[in-house]
Amino acid sequence: MAVLLAVTVPATANDALKTLEAFYDTCLAQGPSFDRTKAAANLFKWKPLPLEALTMLAPPQTPDRFEGWLVNSEGYPKNTLVAVTKGRLDGRPVLTCTMAVVGVNSNNVETLFLERLAPRKTGEQSSGMQEIRTYRLTTGVQEAEQLVVMTGVTPVNAEPVAIFSSMIDDPER
Template sequence: MKRTLAAGLVILFAAGPSFADDASSKLSFFYDSCVSSGPDFERTAERAKADEWPSMAEDMALTFTPMENPEALEGWIVSGGEAESFQALVVSRADVGGKTVEGCTVALGDVDADVFEKALVEKVNAVSAGEEQGQDRVYKRYTATINGRSEAITLTLPLYAKGSDQIIASTVAEQQIEH
């Protein structure tokens, strides 16, 4: 995950409400959009078009993707009006070692980071694959097998969670080709 991400988060989340949203609804958004069927660039782009989500600038979307040099990248602001906390969704596709992988990332505002992480780990039976600490963020990596598909999940969490946090959750998996 790019270290410049923290600076972009401050700008994006500054307008969010001061109360914490229900972490389970945020987890459902991530799980339903990115995890349950794995990242799927085409499916997500079709959903964004059908739901008329406003597009995100490509340079902003790039700060959210866990992949370097994606071949395809799209992002949308899903919510974040005055009555809602910030939610964004970014999908990407890249060639990694001769294999096509797809990524799906959500950026969420006003969520209890601790509750979100614990619920995600429990829901997908995630196994810790390490963590890295930055100046004000911690990057936690997990692996999980969902519906027979291996996924790498990364959570970007505040170093000191306060219950109304800004987090980024990403999953990356090898592209599935429908036959």
């Protein structure tokens, strides 16, 4: 687990901190990686998601390769899903990594994200039950700029869902 975010936090913020640390370790620290994430899923025996569940985490354009898992590893909040893709966006080869967590307030995670990583905000949309904010962040081993999308969904009579995605140009293609 990354030491990047090690601080003392109140119990109410613990889920938000754990979520951000898991997102940082899985999707941001080294940038999205289809192969590395799939290897972690195999090593830690994450449960593959059925195709229907993957559609919730699908990127805007059809990917070449797309896999996702229900994560049951230490260091991840309960009810965490992780998905990775290799594909093209507007003709450019890209990699994505998405993490969704049920029962976590996305605003709390986003506040920690802004405080700790200081990304550059590039956009915002709101549609009642869903808030989407986009950021640019330079981090990781390759120091590649990543597009980070933070989405909070608050369904009626259901737990909130926090969805965080990272996308970079695929350096191998």
